[in-house]
Amino acid sequence: MTLQILWFVLWGVLWAAYFMLDGFDLGAGMLYGILGRNDAERAAIRRTLGPVWDGNEVWLITAGGATFAAFPAVYASMFSFLYLALLLVLFALIFRGVALEFRAKGQGPAWAKTWDISLMIASLALTLLLGVAFGNIFRGLPFDAQGYHGTFLSLLNPYGLLTGLLFVALFSVQGALWIGLKTEGELGRRAVKTAGALWYALAILAVAFLAASYFATDLAANYLRHPVWLIVPVLAVAGLAAVKIWAGREKANLAFAASSATVVLTTFTGIVGLFPNLIPSRSDPVSSLTAFNSSSSPTTLTVMTVAALVFVPVVIAYQVWVYRVFRHKTVVGEKPDSLDY
Amino acid sequence: MDVLSLSRLQFAVTALFHFIFVPLTLGLSILVAWMETRYVRTGDEMYLRMTKFWGKLFLINFALGVVTGITMEFQFGMNWAEYSKYVGDIFGAPLAIEATAAFFLESTFIGLWVFGWTKVSKKVHLLAAWLVAFGTNLSALWILLANGWMQNPVGYVLRNGRAEMDDFGALITNGTGWTIFFHTVLSGYVVAAFFVMGVSAYHLLKKNQATLFKVSFRTAALFGLVSAVLLAFTGDQRGIDVAKRQPAKLAAMESLWETKSGAPMPLLQWPDEKNERNSVEALKIPNGLSLLAFHKASAEVKGLKDFPPDERPPVLPTFLSFRIMVGLGALFVLLAFVGWLLSRKDKLETKPLLLRIFLYAIPLPYIATELGWIVAEVGRQPWLVYGLMKTSDGVSRAVSSGQVVVSLLGFTVVYGVLAVVDVFLLTKYARKGPQEASR
Numbered sequence: 001m002t003l004q005i006l007w008f009v010l011w012g013v014l015w016a017a018y019f020m021l022d023g024f025d026l027g028a029g030m031l032y033g034i035l036g037r038n039d040a041e042r043a044a045i046r047r048t049l050g051p052v053w054d055g056n057e058v059w060l061i062t063a064g065g066a067t068f069a070a071f072p073a074v075y076a077s078m079f080s081f082l083y084l085a086l087l088l089v090l091f092a093l094i095f096r097g098v099a100l101e102f103r104a105k106g107q108g109p110a111w112a113k114t115w116d117i118s119l120m121i122a123s124l125a126l127t128l129l130l131g132v133a134f135g136n137i138f139r140g141l142p143f144d145a146q147g148y149h150g151t152f153l154s155l156l157n158p159y160g161l162l163t164g165l166l167f168v169a170l171f172s173v174q175g176a177l178w179i180g181l182k183t184e185g186e187l188g189r190r191a192v193k194t195a196g197a198l199w200y201a202l203a204i205l206a207v208a209f210l211a212a213s214y215f216a217t218d219l220a221a222n223y224l225r226h227p228v229w230l231i232v233p234v235l236a237v238a239g240l241a242a243v244k245i246w247a248g249r250e251k252a253n254l255a256f257a258a259s260s261a262t263v264v265l266t267t268f269t270g271i272v273g274l275f276p277n278l279i280p281s282r283s284d285p286v287s288s289l290t291a292f293n294s295s296s297s298p299t300t301l302t303v304m305t306v307a308a309l310v311f312v313p314v315v316i317a318y319q320v321w322v323y324r325v326f327r328h329k330t331v332v333g334e335k336p337d338s339l340d341y
Numbered sequence: 342m343d344v345l346s347l348s349r350l351q352f353a354v355t356a357l358f359h360f361i362f363v364p365l366t367l368g369l370s371i372l373v374a375w376m377e378t379r380y381v382r383t384g385d386e387m388y389l390r391m392t393k394f395w396g397k398l399f400l401i402n403f404a405l406g407v408v409t410g411i412t413m414e415f416q417f418g419m420n421w422a423e424y425s426k427y428v429g430d431i432f433g434a435p436l437a438i439e440a441t442a443a444f445f446l447e448s449t450f451i452g453l454w455v456f457g458w459t460k461v462s463k464k465v466h467l468l469a470a471w472l473v474a475f476g477t478n479l480s481a482l483w484i485l486l487a488n489g490w491m492q493n494p495v496g497y498v499l500r501n502g503r504a505e506m507d508d509f510g511a512l513i514t515n516g517t518g519w520t521i522f523f524h525t526v527l528s529g530y531v532v533a534a535f536f537v538m539g540v541s542a543y544h545l546l547k548k549n550q551a552t553l554f555k556v557s558f559r560t561a562a563l564f565g566l567v568s569a570v571l572l573a574f575t576g577d578q579r580g581i582d583v584a585k586r587q588p589a590k591l592a593a594m595e596s597l598w599e600t601k602s603g604a605p606m607p608l609l610q611w612p613d614e615k616n617e618r619n620s621v622e623a624l625k626i627p628n629g630l631s632l633l634a635f636h637k638a639s640a641e642v643k644g645l646k647d648f649p650p651d652e653r654p655p656v657l658p659t660f661l662s663f664r665i666m667v668g669l670g671a672l673f674v675l676l677a678f679v680g681w682l683l684s685r686k687d688k689l690e691t692k693p694l695l696l697r698i699f700l701y702a703i704p705l706p707y708i709a710t711e712l713g714w715i716v717a718e719v720g721r722q723p724w725l726v727y728g729l730m731k732t733s734d735g736v737s738r739a740v741s742s743g744q745v746v747v748s749l750l751g752f753t754v755v756y757g758v759l760a761v762v763d764v765f766l767l768t769k770y771a772r773k774g775p776q777e778a779s780r
Contacts, residue, residue, distance in 0.1 A: 065436045097404060
């Protein structure tokens, strides 16, 4: 029981960590061709992502692996129910990664353009798909003891799409602030300004999302039962306000910290509302996959807890250290000291 | 085709494609880290150019290994949901640990390695190279312990309608998993060694930066020779393990139909599955198979007829893949030995024909590793988990054949594009050669 709750929380933590970290990669990827007005600026944006994007993506693989190990039935259902959506997620992940790795390794305008466009489209598509997938999980999927009754198109319901747009707005603010935080001069200032402008869209979508969640999902039930948890969405909103205030004062580092907190708190707004469900069923609530009916055995959860306690702090330590090594701002036009010539 | 056949085909295609990149990563990460070690120790700038040249080829390959690897994790849930549900309790743990213990390590430090040349000290940079090498090899260990469990399930109990973990220690000390691990990583070292020898041979033929490429060649030849010999040894260990734990696979690998004590080994052989016999069987080595499989001349080897027809793996692909793999394995020992001898005596440039052979030998270890996986996985059929779960019981129920057709076509197109880009970039940078020495 305790272990199941612990792993439910860790499941949320892993997704939140992934959204927070890859959120800025994806946001910067979406805005890459818009904020980067010339080759030098685009190279600078890529250079802010180069050292860290791969390590960030592993949080997704870990979230997937942990779901598999701790909640096998959830893993099996989520991935097979959302088959085509996940296929597109895979393709987006592939093109995002390849674009970042190969863009600087070829020559000629056609090569550059191909990977620039694929970086932007893949980042946008991945963000949208993740949002749509989570929106549908918040809303509940149509399945019962007989199986799954939805299709790819049924995922594109208004609430799912709204969550998708919320993710796009959230990550693009996160990404713009990252660029603002990590690049010198004109590009950095423009990025922070853009984040401030995008913030309005994010604020509108956030309000719409909270309202729609009340009507279209059961997320509110936990909050009505235990109002103390309202602290999570309240802090998310506070974080959102702080983003605007600090972006307005051109404090990119504080605005980025606030935006990161907003991503985590927004994720947990959903996770708290879901508990104990990991995937609620909208056709038959009894079939819902919960932390209690779909978890692994106590033995496995114990082994996994020990593994997490040993490895996760180490991972966090060296990732923080690598971020510190690359803490300096990138100067537009500066010759990189990497293998990418 | 039905969902099952399509999903099997898709898994085969995506796994074999992923495994074009993995073995080179496993071996080249070590070679590059070693080159950088030489640089840090000697301060000789040639080793730096060498590290950067091979490092760049490593990175192109590494990127594709990463992006095609995610597909493998996703597919367990997407196409094999019943399998994931049934065995996730024990099979999921090594996968999750692989991500936490190994993927983070390689992915975080590869970023430091690529972008950190002037950001950290030489020694810290070198440490990053070794951590990448360690991380990639550690990830192989965890995924192969998972595969080892599918070949030889241990440490579980059937409870609550699924296979639940009972003994994690048994899972991580599973002899099958460990022999698969050693055999697989060593095959990767051989791939990398022949890659480095082949590309070096190309530049030696062109008389381009001869010193640098002679040193590269010699390093790779020694690495390749040691690995190829150990590879043969671990292959023998694999054979013994298969004989003991997967007798039907062994029978298919050897196309042995009748159970025999003191089973001979025909050098020329061709299976005739329909008539449950071999259409060709000649040049028999007496007791050869018994000796090979059990290290005992009189040992009894089970024939395929001892298994019901629906529990026999497809014979021809298993048999043929095994034979070719073993033949290639022997060739690698020979070639690596010749290469090592010549480079030691500094006679490489006097043998252009041999250099050309090394250049064209680059694909051979790739072929051998792919064939090895065909032996391992096709030979396991019809089981998904040997003796515990049939492949046909593991496929997703929520997925339609139309969806798998779409995904299979999608993978074919996307992977086709990736293959073209990969070959283009690798050839481009391999041909271009390292930076000229600065004066």
